[in-house]
Amino acid sequence: MKIYIKIFIIVVIFPIIFCGCKGNQNIILDSSKAIYETNKSIDNETDMEDDKLSGNVRIMYGYANQYAINVSIINLIATPEKYDGKIVRVIGIGNIEFESNFLYLSTEDWKYVNSMNSIWLEPDYEQLEATNENLVELNGKSVILEGIFIQNKDGYEYFHSGTITKIHRYEEW
Numbered sequence: 741m742k743i744y745i746k747i748f749i750i751v752v753i754f755p756i757i758f759c760g761c762k763g764n765q766n767i768i769l770d771s772s773k774a775i776y777e778t779n780k781s782i783d784n785e786t787d788m789e790d791d792k793l794s795g796n797v798r799i800m801y802g803y804a805n806q807y808a809i810n811v812s813i814i815n816l817i818a819t820p821e822k823y824d825g826k827i828v829r830v831i832g833i834g835n836i837e838f839e840s841n842f843l844y845l846s847t848e849d850w851k852y853v854n855s856m857n858s859i860w861l862e863p864d865y866e867q868l869e870a871t872n873e874n875l876v877e878l879n880g881k882s883v884i885l886e887g888i889f890i891q892n893k894d895g896y897e898y899f900h901s902g903t904i905t906k907i908h909r910y911e912e913w
Contacts, residue, residue, distance in 0.1 A: 827886065
């Protein structure tokens with residue numbers, strides 16, 4: 741009986757712990773974006789559209805950097821000098837549009853355009869392999885992004901605490 745428990749742990753438990761596997765997980769690459777789909781297989785475009793409507797997919801542009809520092813948007817707003825010039829990974833409510841590229845603290849801040857609770861965004865469309873229109877699809881949604889944080893860049897400091905520039909990851913979260 742003990743041998744069966746050891747085999748079960750080695751075959752089932754270790755891969756889950758060390759590989760980060762979460763059941764069936766597939767990555768579907770589509771020219772400029774990776775769509776993560778879990779616990780289903782996508783056989784055709786119709787299935788993919790159904791999954792998008794049911795919320796089973798996430799859209800990701802760009803790539804993840806293993807050296808990015810995990811930081812909350814609250815810390816970036818409160819102590820921007822600590823992260824100046826560093827590659828950061830942060831989660832917030834994304835908004836990409838003309839003269840209003842912000843990462844907001846909450847959906848309420850996004851809804852009422854409270855720029856005091858936001859960070860200015862400068863996406864690197866080349867590294868993201870995306871267009872402005874692609875990123876607009878994620879407006880008002882929770883996103884995780886990575887880029888270089890610059891305290892009070894380009895004279896916008898009276899609106900917010902800083903800028904995340906050279907954004908190389910922009911993903912629905």
